[in-house]
Amino acid sequence: MNTSVLFITILALFLLADCSELPFQERMLLKALGLNGRPRPVAPGPVPKALWKIFEQGINSENPCRMEGFQVPGNIVRSYKDQGPLMSSEIPHGSLCFRKYLFFDLSVVEKKEEVTLGQLEIKFKHNTYQGHVFQLQLYHPLHMSLKGMRDHSMNRKLLFAQSFRLLHKSLYFNLTKVAQDWAKAENNMGLVLEILADVDTSRTNHFSSSCEQIDFFIHTSFLTVSLDPTSCKASRTKRSAESSLPTPSNICSKRRLYIDFKDVGWQNWVIAPRGYMANYCHGECPYPLTEMLKGTNHAVLQTLVHSIEPEITPLPCCAPTKLSPISMLYYDNNDNVVLRHYEDMVVDECGCK
Structure with a gap:
């Protein structure tokens, strides 16, 4: 699983977990962000104006691995x-x-x-x-x-x-x-x-x-x-019109998931954003797979085999087919101010795999 998709998955579980399970899950989350522990700023410096400006401008979707401000x-x-x-x-x-x-x-x-x-x-x-x-x-x-x-x-x-x-x-x-x-x-x-x-x-x-x-x-x-x-990807293609088409509630599709960093106690070191719309994929991948479900060739064959031997072969999984990055502005473990682009943090489209 992609590191950023893993981050979304763990964070969603983190929000629902019992308190006794939090330390391990939090370590997994912080590791996905490139941190060796939860930052605890003591005397952090001000956020440089240049970093605020880049954060507010957002990520260039055509070239997410270039800092245009510099x-x-x-x-x-x-x-x-x-x-x-x-x-x-x-x-x-x-x-x-x-x-x-x-x-x-x-x-x-x-x-x-x-x-x-x-x-x-x-x-x-x-x-x-x-x-x-x-x-x-x-x-x-x-x-x-x-x-x-x-x-x-x-x-x-x-x-x-x-x-x-x-x-x-x-x-x-x-x-x-x-x-x-x-x-x-x-x-x-x-x-x-x-x-x-x-x-x-x-x-x-x-x-x-x-x-x-x-x-x-x-x-x-x-x-x-x-x-x-390792965090850079090729430029993205424009979102297709069919991604906005309505789908039955039990069919594989994108579902809304807002992650609030205050819910996990990170508001003291995450400067911005305070939260973001991560989304997730959920639903069935029934036979036959329609073009709307963006099934891979393997998924199409798997649904065909499932229709013949449903007890032996499961249906394909509903998973992200298109993701986009976000920027995070935060204090690290040394009280440095960090602006970092994280790839594949927001689920934009779902399909069957």
Whole structure:
């Protein structure tokens, strides 16, 4: 059975199950979603606007494995919080205002995924514009530990150097190759961010006030887009008109099933949607199979044999013949914000197999 169809089946059973049966069924559900346990967000970050925008736009049915918002292949977007500490509590010296070690844990990216985009966002949450010019320098450490980073400042590679002013805008840096290396945990040595004030350092008060603007209002986050090829399918054909034709109540057809994540206690970590119309297939596949029942060649022969030997050969099963994907926005086990496209989550049409 397809993983997503299994997810719908287990979730339907989950809603009807006795409380003593829930732990095992929930583990099965979470495994189908690619999670190792129920996420329990403690201090989750805000949902990036880019992820909300992609979620609200929906999935491109012609190319469900491409993130149009970023113009790259992918069906999973993750946003990571910075876990790195300040490298020093010393008073800034020279023109240096700020030095910070940035670390984003990409260990949740599975081996089967291909990272197609890595993007660093640096935002300065400032309410006023003073006109001060700063210089940003971003380094990639080379074979060094965090403990020795201050003593080996030369053992690093400059990735970006850029001048900027404090505005209500974010700075974005494409770090796709770095993110591809970070997907292998042993290669993740983080980044070093330095910000220097472009002022006359002899004007101490001016320099100090400029640096304070940086210290208190900086925010960094990292975003990856990755492609899980096992979850991708070819583009879908348009729904046929006959799928909307009325059918007798006992004949194989699509039935309505709405899944509410609150019913299974997932409302604390599933951000959106709060629920969705999953549907299911139910009904008989009688002989002779009509074209409306979309029977496979095997199903047609099976119904023929059943009409001759009903006690030996059962009728074919009513099963999904067309499914569509949904997007889910949620917090994972590391409090990262994840947007993921899941294939085959909604039953659109049913037939006999």
